[in-house]
Amino acid sequence: MRPPPNRTKLRVPETLRLSVSAISQAENRVHRPPKLTPRSFFGRNGLLAAAHPNYEYREGQLQMAEAVASALEERQHLIVEAGTGTGKTLAYLIPSILSGKRVVISTGTKNLQEQLYLKDVPFVQSLFEQPLSVCYMKGRANYLCRQKVYDAEREPMLAGLDEINDFRIIREWEKSTETGDRSELREMAETSTAWWKLDARSDLCSGQKCKQFERCFITEMHRRALQSNIIIVNHHLFFADLAVRDQAFNAILPEYSAVIFDEAHEIEDVAGQYFGMTVSNLQIQELVKDTAAISRRKLFATPELDRNLIQITDRAEEFFRLFPQEGRQSFSDHDRFLGQHEETYREILFVLDALCTRLELIEGVVDETLPLVRRARTIQQGLRFFMQSGDATYVYWTERRGRGMYLQTTPIDVSQVLAANLFGRVETVVLTSATLAVAGQFDYALGRLGLEHARTLRVESPYDYQKQVVLYVPPHLPDPRRADFTRRAAHEIEQVIQASSGRAFVLFTSYHQMRQTYELLRDRLEYPLLIQGSAPRTALIEAFRETKGAVLFGTSSFWQGVDVQGEQLSCVIIDRLPFAVPTDPIVAARSEAVRQNGGNAFYDYQIPQAALALKQGFGRLIRGTADRGVLVLLDNRIKRLPYGRVFFDSLPPYRFTDKLGDVQEFFDV
Ligand code: SF4
Structure with missing residues (x-):
């Protein structure tokens, strides 16, 4: 074994710069570090223990690292549920580096991507003598x-x-x-x-024809990726690339041998977005605005072109007004719609076509007109797919969000898409998250994602949940579907928050329910209250961390990716079992597909999905060995109804109580 590295190397941004210059000299060569194994790092007396005085040996972390290493070596797929506190990031990052292969690591968000690149990679770099070749890639709008x-x-x-x-x-x-x-x-x-x-969004980019192409930050990002072994992306970028990988000139990522998905419970939804299509009125407005501005700047504006743009604006307004102007709605009766509105639909296609023809005829400014034509064609293609494709493997739906009216198509079942484009094509795919198993089994995640041959591993959290957590389910509250639930639940929340001295997240399954409860409690609680929507999410989390005794009211966006360590967060209250809304177009279409395949939509789809969501929400509470606190579920169907067992079997082994007095006692200790 190598001697422990010099600890002074832990200051790191320089090492990253070093790695970039080393990469550019090495061009496409891959740096293969000397033969080290996961045990060399994660063993009791390994490099991590030597490098970090606070490093604690974790059996589960070593197990996971070894499983990732052998999946990479033997070209197998792997799914790992790693309980909170396992240290899963290092458990996949170090084996990826040791493999010497090009590995793409995909995280749930840009923040996690930055954390990995700016915190974990520099730390790992300090353990290696030679510079690592690591880069990150984000979507074009970030550059x-x-x-x-x-x-x-x-x-x-x-x-x-x-x-x-x-x-x-x-x-x-x-x-x-x-x-x-x-x-x-x-x-x-x-x-x-x-x-x-x-x-640098692609909307106005003329690509290789651009005078700055060689110095372009996007070109540079691609160059770095080509020269790196480890490429850190987020799920959105990964699936944006996967959806266009067949058309070589569109590919974003270079060839890779393996991909590791962190927060892998999110990929069904993200994959659905990118293997579907979206067209919106805002896209058309942007196209009109850009065409008008560029035609003036580049002196190709004409009265005919301006007239054409006015027609597009008018036709688009008329067309998008024909769809429901509220929330998410399924759109299934294409024939009836076209029977009534075919003319309006054809007109919008026609005026977009006229714009393309007009722009294509203008000489000498092709760098400017080409991206505009490409955008107009993409909009036409999206409209045609939405209105005319008739592909029954997609769900068609509309959504009003602010000023935007979106027409969307999403694959009902992404499992086939992923089986063909991901698992059948990439030699190793590792899926990891703290929430992948339902009642100890991976069948649900494997089935939803279309992963047939995979090794599986569950790594228990190192936390002592029996000592650190009490789960309280009040037995006396009515069923959450009853009208008096909100009022009585608010009273219960008030009592729990008095016991916890604030320091709580109160999480809801709907915005409406959150607002109603907040209104009932805002004058009854003497703690500082924060509510979703009053400030950006990151500002609210920051305010929560810094405000003594704060209570934060939020919905689904606070159920994951929020990390508040220490006693500032001592209580997480969830209003009801987080079943997806059955009337949501995607949920309805996927439930129907389960039924058509002979399954039971409630047991095979909705319960497992809700069990994972509950585990995710409760996971906010304990983020370290010193954390302790109370979880409250106000929905006692988990105790009363037989399916509640699935939820209990999916959660970590919390100490359970149905007495408010135990909550008080827990906080009094
Ligand atoms: S190639 Fe040119 S137009 Fe395209 S993003 Fe780069 S600098 Fe901008």
Whole structure:
């Protein structure tokens, strides 16, 4: 075994820079570290123990690392449920590096991606002598378009003082940044409209024809990826790439041998988005706006072109008004719709076609017109697929979100898509999360994702849940479907929060329920109350961390990816078993598909899905060995009805009580 590395190497951003320069010298060569095994790192006296004074040996972490290493070596697929606190990130990152293969690591969010790259990779780098070749890739909107910056200097594109101010910051930064990644611009507001006008989205990109192509940050990102062994992406980027991988020129990621999905419980939904299609009125408005602006800047505006754009705006307004203007609705009666509105539908296709023809005839500005034509064609294609494809393997639905009206198609069953495009094509796929098994079994996740031949592993959390957690289910509350539930649940929440001295998340399955309960409690609780929607999510979490005794009311977006360690979060209250809304178009179509295949939609789909969601929500509470607290489920169907067993069998072994006095006693200790 090698001697422990020099600890001074733990300061790391430099090592990352080192790795980038080493990569560019090495071009496509892969760095293969000397023969080390997972045990060399995760064993009782391994490199991690030597490198980190607080490192605790965890049997489960070693088990997982060995399972990942052999899956990579033997070209097998693997699914691992790793309980909270296992240290799963290092358990897949280190074996990936040791494999010497090109491995894509896909995380649930951009934040997790950054955490992995800026925190875990530097730490692992400190354990290796030679520079690791690691890079990250994000979606194009995260990067700056140099060409747009230069255009903006010459042509009027920006409006208002804020935009001009942000532009100055961006222009200076463009001269020195190596990545063009906007996360480096911490001083600029998330909502900057200047950024939105200058980012590298493909909408206006002329690709290889662009004068800046060689210096482009997107080109640079691709170059780095080509030279890296480990590529860190997020699920959205991964599936955006997978959906277009057949068309080689569209591919985003270079060839890879393996992919590891962290937060793998999310991939069914994300894959559904990218193997489906979306068309919206906003896309059309953007196209019209960009065409008008560019035609003026590049001097190809004509009265005919302007008329064409006005027609597109009018026809689109008329067309999108024909759909339900509230929430998510399924759209199944295409024949009836076309019977009544075929003319309006054909007209929007026609005026988009006219725009393409007109733009294609303009000479000398093809760099500008080509991306516009491509966008108009994509919109037409989406409209045709939505209205005319008749493909019964998709669910068709509409959604109104703010000013946007979206027409969407989603595969009903992503398992076949994933079996063909992912599991059948990539030699090793590792799926990991703290929530993949239902009642100890992986059948549900494997079936939903279409993964047939996979090794499985469950690694228990190192936390002592019997000592650290009490799960309280009040037996006296009415069924949550009854009208008096909200009022009585609010009273129960009040008592629990008094016992916990605030320090609680109160999580709801619906926005409406959250608001109603909040209104009932806002004057009765003396603790600082935070509610979803009153500020951005990250600001609310930050405020919760910093405000003594705070209570946060939230819905599904707070059920996962939120990490508050320590006693500031001592209680998580959930209003009801988190069954998906049965009338939601995707849930309804997937339930129907289960029935048609001879299954029982409630037992085979809705219960497992809700059991995983509950495990996810409760997982917010204990994030360290010193954490302790109370979980409260206000829905006592978990005790009263036979299916409640599945939920209990899926949760960690919490200490259970149905007495409020035990909650008080727990907090008094
Ligand atoms: S290649 Fe595209 S993204 Fe890159 S600078 Fe040119 S226009 Fe912008």
